[in-house]
Amino acid sequence: MRGIEWFRDGDTPLALVMRAEVHPEGARFFTPDDAALQVGLLGHRSGVVAAPHTHHRIQRVIADTCEVLHVRAGRVSVDLYDLQRRLAHTVELAAGDTILLMAGGHGLQVLEDSLVLEVRQGPYLGVNDKERFDP
16 A cells, blocks of 8 residues: 555564555554554544444463554654664654554654654563663
């Protein structure tokens, strides 16, 4: 689909970028069902109703910590590192763009004053949750 970009290290997805111009019809998820975090867009017309619902409490074992960054304003550059911590890709994001960080490493450089929404899996374990490295 136009505006959807996958970045990989071999068969391993490092990141998924959804550009601001992506406007699907209906509910469209871009991640596979077995991904630790699923990301999609709901492109509904006026009048569509989603029936009230809850989600079952299901204990899940999650080995990977995923993050979503949504650029609400400004411009940023995201460096994507492969599983061996080598720079694999650099992707620039502008207002309205979203990236799902799935594997490998990543770094961020703010190119313009920006407002970025971050969503990550919790609970967050502070210094025990991440490891910084020199590329």
